[in-house]
Amino acid sequence: MAEPSTHGESLLFLTDENLRKGIEAMFFAYRGFTADPDRILADMDYGRAHHRAVHFINRSPGTTVGNLLTILGVTKQSLNRVLRTLFDDGLVEARVGKQDKRERHLYLTEKGHTLERALSDAQRARMRAAYRAAGPSAVQGFRTVLEAMMDAEQRRQYQGLKEGST
Amino acid sequence: MAEPSTHGESLLFLTDENLRKGIEAMFFAYRGFTADPDRILADMDYGRAHHRAVHFINRSPGTTVGNLLTILGVTKQSLNRVLRTLFDDGLVEARVGKQDKRERHLYLTEKGHTLERALSDAQRARMRAAYRAAGPSAVQGFRTVLEAMMDAEQRRQYQGLKEGST
DNA sequence: AAGATACGTCAGCCTTGTTGACATTCCAAG
DNA sequence: CTTGGAATGTCAACAAGGCTGACGTATCTT
Known part of the structure; x- marks a missing residue:
């Protein structure tokens, strides 16, 4: 409805209908975006929270727990639960800060890198296909x-x- | 790093670095995408699951429970929990199918429409701003x-x- | 009459988010 | 040296919203 008649100018891309399509595109695309990593993670008793942690540790090696909290936007209790399993499983290691010994600097282990690569390969493959097609x-x-x-x-x-x- | 020298052709947009940026853009943008509705929902003891149900009932009035299950990609138990609260709170009503009486056709009530409008207004406002800026x-x-x-x-x-x- | 379909529901489990409270360790200021 | 605050870890309890499995009922189809 509404469908404003073409009045020379082109603000047609701002119609409610167009915005609604954009909203649904985000919804469905995000499902696709997470689908491949999710499948991998499910096979190993991990979840998206682990993926996010691993991703950002990989991309900023040596980042602190506090940094990660800010980026991920969750509580430390929530993050800590995830980090603990990653420590226990030997995917992530924490080194005490040199300058500030309260801080823990986080690094992926070899095993951690392996998982990270598996996850991001899957996600990048989909992204690459979409990019190429578009x-x-x-x-x-x-x-x-x-x-x-x-x-x-x-x-x-x-x-x-x-x-x-x- | 890498920054491959411009060699005439342009497949530069497919570098791993570019893909990674796209991945993070999706992550951060999705947070923004859901932030405004989430705030509204939090004030009324609803969650994203309710939002999704209300959205798709609004967009396809008279849709059946089964349709909704397919679109949302969740189990009927999960959806049912959400639908029940929406019935109880008088936001959604279910009418028995005329042709097939096993089916329940879902409709928003006046109250349901009010919530839907509040949620989608918030989400569309952000979308509109982003569209306009881009x-x-x-x-x-x-x-x-x-x-x-x-x-x-x-x-x-x-x-x-x-x-x-x- | 029999089987398939659409839906609801009970029970139980998991992940991942939340709050609140408290301990530890360390830096920095007095 | 002491003390306050910052960074971190951890315990406990709880909620939302996914999941599976099992079962019941109404209805349609054959």
């Missing part, structure tokens, strides 16, 4: 819209992570 | 990539929902 300019638009959709706080982290590794 | 061609690309990221099954449903309303 083409470079669509990918550009995809990233632009997603970035605009983030909270300012999240965008800061997303962009901050872009360059500074350690 | 511009029409970016939006086009955004949708193209998301569609390519879905499972075939999910894409079928997403597209099927596009036209046929009832």
